[in-house]
Amino acid sequence: MSETQELELASNVGFTAPNGPFITTGDLHIETLDGQKLSQPKASLCRCGASAKKPFCDGTHRTSGFADPGEAAPAAKIDSPAPAGPLRVTMIPNGPLIAEGPLTVQNAHRQTIANNTTTALCRCGASASKPYCDGSHNSIGFEG
Ligand code: FES
Structure with missing residues (x-):
């Protein structure tokens, strides 16, 4: 295995499932609103805002009417991937x-749209810039 392949395998990658969650793999350390700290190699993170198991997907997007095909275009300039390392995921209340x-953020075609070191991911379902947060959670009164 080449050094590049090893780096790719060790990296954190998330992609937008069409009309579904943000599926993330890597060295994940997830903190929930009730203080749980979970370390795991894979997580399906709710994007629709309706899951009863936030931040995780519970399948409610299938009945909540959530629609986002995950067609976000690549950023104009994509930085080189940062060195592999832990990804700490926390929930901002509401x-x-x-x-x-x-x-590494990918669209539904598994096309890289950005390599970030800090990412704000929409979990209310209302952002016009999915998979990113654009502040719309404030205007819709998202609670969760
Ligand atoms: S969490 Fe959805 S716009 Fe901020």
Whole structure:
């Protein structure tokens, strides 16, 4: 295995499932609103805002009417991936998920749209810039 392949395998990657969650793999350390700290290699993170198991997807998007095909275009300039490392995911009350650490963000075609070191991910379902938060959670009165 080449050094590049090893780096790719160790990296954190998240992609938008069409009309569904943000599926993330890597060295994930997730903190829930009730204080749980979970370390795991994979997580399906709710994007629709309706899951009863936030920040995780519970399948409610299938009945909540959530629609986002995950067609976000690549950023004009895509930075090189940051060195592999842990990804800390926290929930802002009534707001986005904050992913701190290297994260390759992909659209539904598994096309890289950004390599970030800090990412605010929409979890209310209302952002016009999915998968990112654009502040719309404030205007819709998102609670969760
Ligand atoms: S969490 Fe959806 S716009 Fe901020």
